[in-house]
Amino acid sequence: MKIFYSEGHRQHNPPFEVFDGGERVPYLENPDRMDKVLAALRKTDWAEFAEPSDFGLDPILAVHDADYINFLDSAWTEWLAAAPEAESASDKSAILPATFALRRKPRVPKSFLGRAGYYMMDLSAVIVEGTYKAALASANCALSAAQFIATQVPSTANRPQSAFALCRPPGHHAGKDYCAGYCFINNAAVAANWLSSKGKVALLDIDYHAGNGTQDIFYDRADVLTISIHADPDFEYPHFIGFADETGAGAGLGFHHNFPLPAGTDDAAYLAALDKALELIMVYGPWSIVVSAGMDIYDGDPLGKFKVTRDGIREIGERIANLRLPTAVIMEGGYANNALGKNIGTFLEAMK
Amino acid sequence: MKIFYSEGHRQHNPPFEVFDGGERVPYLENPDRMDKVLAALRKTDWAEFAEPSDFGLDPILAVHDADYINFLDSAWTEWLAAAPEAESASDKSAILPATFALRRKPRVPKSFLGRAGYYMMDLSAVIVEGTYKAALASANCALSAAQFIATQVPSTANRPQSAFALCRPPGHHAGKDYCAGYCFINNAAVAANWLSSKGKVALLDIDYHAGNGTQDIFYDRADVLTISIHADPDFEYPHFIGFADETGAGAGLGFHHNFPLPAGTDDAAYLAALDKALELIMVYGPWSIVVSAGMDIYDGDPLGKFKVTRDGIREIGERIANLRLPTAVIMEGGYANNALGKNIGTFLEAMK
Secondary structure, three states, rough: EEOOOOOOHHHHHOOEEEEEOOEEOOOOOOOOHHHHHHHHHOOOOOOEEEOOOOOHHHHHHHOOOOOHHHHHHHHHHHHHHHHOOOOOOOOOOOOOOOOOOOOOOOOOOOHHHHHHHHHEEOOOOOOOOHHHHHHHHHHHHHHHHHHHHHHHHOOOOOOOOOEEEOOOOOOOOOEOOOOEEEOOOOOHHHHHHHHHHHHEEEEEOOOOOHHHHHHHHHHOOOOEEEEEEEEEEEOOOOOOOOOOOOOHHHHOOOOOEEEEEEEOHHHHHOEEEEEEEEHHHHHHHEEEEEEEEEOOOOOOOOOOOOEOOOHHHHHHHHHHHHOOOOEEEEOOOOOOOHHHHHHHOOOHHHHH | EEEOOOOOHOOOOOOOOOEEOOOOOOOOHHHHHHHHHHHHHHHOOOOOOEEOOOOOOOOOOOOHHHHHHHHHHHHHHHHHHOOOOOOOOOOOHHHEEOOOOOOOOOOOOHHHHHHHHHEEOOOOOOOOOOOHHHOOOOHHHHHHHHHHHOOOOOOOOOOOEEEEEEEOOOOOOEEEEEEEOOOOOOOHHHHHHHHHHHHOEEEEEEEOOOOHHHHHOOOOOOOOOEEEEEEOOOOOOOOOOOOOOOOHHHHOOOOOOEEEOOOEEEHHHHHHHHHHHHHHHHHEEEEEEEEEOOOEEEEEOOOOOEEEEEEEEHHHHHHHOOOOOOOEEEEEOOOOHHHHHHHHHHHHHHHO
């Protein structure tokens, strides 16, 4: 299996995030995650690593607002220069706003700190000097995987080609105009939108957390079916979106589906939801699918409350593969670093 | 002058707030502010201290959503009990959410942390065990001042009666359903709404920061004219609201006015804006006014960038007093503690 990976992620290494209660903790979405995945995949006989191509900004600006991408681009320079407005920030090692956009028609102000509070939605999408470049490299991995599955000659005897984008930072919490939950550019959305120029695409998000950014980006569209299976936002991040009755709007009505599941969800319960999702995809009839593959569904993930086992992860991979569609698998979350390599390796082995 | 004050504020004493950059700093809106004001006012021969009456919840629920007030009421108990959802918050000394309500139709989730992110808008409106009771006592001070000016027999020879509510926590950043910027219950809005049952009221906000909460609460109403003179949100907190072209909506169109001013605004520039505001009030013809009196316009305030002097503050008080209307003055911000007593004393002396 082709695996698109860039070392560019290492320049995104925030010194901390802030948890509920206002306490700094080490950044959970860290480069060590990639090292664990790389070590596991390098032990296999089927992982073929490749550098991503550079697709430029156009496919990114097709799903994100230009003002938001410009903010990411200039954020670090502005943060260091922001004076006197940012006098309060005596520690400039990481960009985090302290004020967030109010409900009821917030306006984008001119100041950097104001824009930071407008474009950043939580205390986990921390921006440092290398964040934007790392996010671009990550999006290019996703686009390279999309291009790969789009250009392979189908082999009638075998399963259609799949490819894996080993993306870091992840993407599915990033909306049209905001970063959130470790995510800055929505890699899976960028890939799915790119693939949609060739026909209907389905995007299946199996990360533990609701794919709020993906929902935000495709909510009005019928040409990309988006489905997210996740922890119920009534108890879990991202809290405000991802409920079962959110099914799209306008032309996109009926083309988004959320499967919120309770804490403690085990293999059987998870697979039952997956089967419903896969049936929706089969009915939709896409020519290809994008999978937002978060491994934080795994029992014991520090940010998760599901009880999905490694056997369950293998079964999820096999059932998705049985769709027999060209598939771009995009790395999302998963924070049980010591299990992450084996988990994603097991998932991909079932998909190949 | 009657001064309504409650010691109840002391139970609201958060151990820290979080500034831009994710750094904990000592809570600037602290009980010492009141001690400085008390010391200054006790030296005068005109300050008559009185305990506030208890007005119950009805006048508060007339301007705030019940769900939000219920959240404030139960927040501390829920925060301590929140498990396992709040496992991440190893330090439970103060309530601060890490995720804020997303744009585009956020829903109120069931979990405590989700509701905290929905009802709390920044990292300065920190909730501790005594916050709700302190906020109720503060609102009762404002209501007592309102009641006092409403029930005094007018004296033809003298200026109409004014009263001062020495409120802490302050209120003008608290909106219908959110706390923000050290504010939980919008004391001035509660008082103005209470007074509006007796006829048209004007609310003049002279705090350095835009009175976003007051704007939010009265934006659709014509029976309370709201005017805020403040630092331009294009460079200053609350960033997303308080621009000059926000003038009300629906029945309230034309009954809200913002005067955003640049950094460095001095006495002359401030008084020019004030004169325009006072003219709007005279044209409106209210029977009474409420003044949100923040002293952070003072040159040297740690959270302000205006250059208003103590003479300027006296002049502001005199010009407002020249309206010759019953006036309830409500304490808002002001963080240059060592100057705060003299500043508010000077302002009130000019008003009496």
